[in-house]
Amino acid sequence: RHKFWETQPVGQFRDAADTSLPDGPIEPPTPLSEVRADPYPLPAAFEWLTCDLDDDALLADLYSLLAHNYVEDDENMFRFNYSPAFLRWALKPPSFFRAWHIGVRAKESKKLVAFISGVPARIRARDDVVRMAEINFLCVHKKLRSKRLAPVLIREVTRRVHQENIWQAAYTAGVVLPTPITTCRYWHRSLNPKKLIDVGFSRLGPRMTMSRTVRLYKLPDAPLTPGFRRMELRDVTAVTRLLRAYLAKFVVAPDFDEVDVEHWLLPQEDVVDSYLVESPETHEVTDFCSFYTLPSSVLNNANYATLKAAYSYYNVSTKTPLQQLMNDALIVAKQKNYDVFNALDVMENESFLKELKFGPGDGQLHYYLYNYRIRNGIKPLELGLVLL
Numbered sequence: 397r398h399k400f401w402e403t404q405p406v407g408q409f410r411d412a413a414d415t416s417l418p419d420g421p422i423e424p425p426t427p428l429s430e431v432r433a434d435p436y437p438l439p440a441a442f443e444w445l446t447c448d449l450d451d452d453a454l455l456a457d458l459y460s461l462l463a464h465n466y467v468e469d470d471e472n473m474f475r476f477n478y479s480p481a482f483l484r485w486a487l488k489p490p491s492f493f494r495a496w497h498i499g500v501r502a503k504e505s506k507k508l509v510a511f512i513s514g515v516p517a518r519i520r521a522r523d524d525v526v527r528m529a530e531i532n533f534l535c536v537h538k539k540l541r542s543k544r545l546a547p548v549l550i551r552e553v554t555r556r557v558h559q560e561n562i563w564q565a566a567y568t569a570g571v572v573l574p575t576p577i578t579t580c581r582y583w584h585r586s587l588n589p590k591k592l593i594d595v596g597f598s599r600l601g602p603r604m605t606m607s608r609t610v611r612l613y614k615l616p617d618a619p620l621t622p623g624f625r626r627m628e629l630r631d632v633t634a635v636t637r638l639l640r641a642y643l644a645k646f647v648v649a650p651d652f653d654e655v656d657v658e659h660w661l662l663p664q665e666d667v668v669d670s671y672l673v674e675s676p677e678t679h680e681v682t683d684f685c686s687f688y689t690l691p692s693s694v695l696n697n698a699n700y701a702t703l704k705a706a707y708s709y710y711n712v713s714t715k716t717p718l719q720q721l722m723n724d725a726l727i728v729a730k731q732k733n734y735d736v737f738n739a740l741d742v743m744e745n746e747s748f749l750k751e752l753k754f755g756p757g758d759g760q761l762h763y764y765l766y767n768y769r770i771r772n773g774i775k776p777l778e779l780g781l782v783l784l
């Protein structure tokens with residue numbers, strides 16, 4: 397039973413067998429004049445706060461709320477530790493809406509106790525390019541859990557998205573809600589196996605010693621593909637062309653233009669990294685790979701406070717085999733001192749995961765669309781969307 401989600405325009409579990417329902421919006425837009433004008437009421441001790449992320453003090457408060465209260469693994473050994481610079485990047489893409497950066501604070505202490513955000517995106521589902529909100533960073537302070545605050549945050553962000561005449565959204569969660577369009581798994585490639593074992597992220601395999609394990613995951617010191625280099629501003633046009641052609645193959649994928657690519661893929665130290673292959677002969681850009689930086693706090697370990705993790709983002713191969721390209725991505729991640737490289741089984745990732753010694757993680761990531769039905773859902777390899 398989902399008391400809240402049953403009231404929302406999302407695929408309902410009870411409709412799963414109904415093949416007469418068409419793909420596309422579940423309910424039509426309402427006239428803007430009928431969108432509720434006032435914020436939803438909060439319990440009396442709390443107030444809404446539209447967050448200005450250019451304000452370093454407020455950004456620090458958001459960072460701290462998430463660092464202490466955001467997503468943990470099932471065994472509560474690790475917690476995501478998104479950096480302030482990452483949050484600014486994730487929440488201020490081209491044409492972002494400040495009104496979609498929604499905090500809740502205690503009226504008296506002014507302490508930030510909850511948050512939810514949206515950013516605008518164009519997402520294509522089959523041949524329909526839809527303006528959507530990408531919803532992320534839903535967080536309620538640990539002391540305020542299970543009081544039905546999350547549905548208030550979700551209703552409020554929905555209201556503010558509707559005020560911009562946008563009626564669809566995309567989001568991911570580790571929990572099962574009505575109804576995933578697909579369910580993905582994270583795979584992990586050890587770069588620093590000794591530390592990963594020390595902190596309990598991974599275990600020594602059967603019949604394995606530490607030195608055999610270190611040797612197993614050893615990588616060359618520098619990328620192997622001739623012409624492999626970091627992406628620069630002058631590459632935005634070529635990368636956009638490569639990426640658009642590639643993403644066209646998937647059933648659900650973002651519709652990136654050059655402005656989006658400059659924001660989402662141009663390298664930013666410790667936030668997002670992108671590399672490409674420029675043919676030494678023709679100077680044509682033929683391949684592209686990228687990852688973002690999301691450390692996790694290590695909870696209750698005497699030796700280490702954080703794990704430095706790279707997350708595979710968008711990768712395109714036209715000349716360099718994808719497996720070779722991703723091997724070079726692993727090599728640069730190792731050079732930059734990441735402990736682990738993570739990837740979902742989306743797009744064509746299955747084709748290199750086992751060969752490059754990724755192992756399957758526990759826990760799944762469910763992808764959702766709000767007010768948009770895709771009958772029967774899709775397979776992870778039909779999904780061309782990575783959310784942060």
Ligand code: YNC
Binds near residue numbers: 397466569570
């Ligand atoms: C979740 N992750 O099912 P029912 S992911 C959505 N996403 O409702 P309460 C969630 N809904 O089942 P708590 C959810 N988790 O009764 C729970 N729910 O219908 C639903 N964790 O509310 C749940 N961040 O306030 C139930 O629960 C109702 O106090 C219960 O708060 C939940 O960012 C939460 O995992 C997650 O901070 C805030 O546990 C809290 O437990 C927490 O009693 C740690 O809520 C951090 C964490 C979630 C990360 C994410 C994506 C969020 C998507 C939200 C949905 C967006 C819809 C589209 C809106 C725009 C539409 C347009 C146009």
Ligand code: MG
Binds near residue numbers: 536540541542
């Ligand atoms: Mg609550």
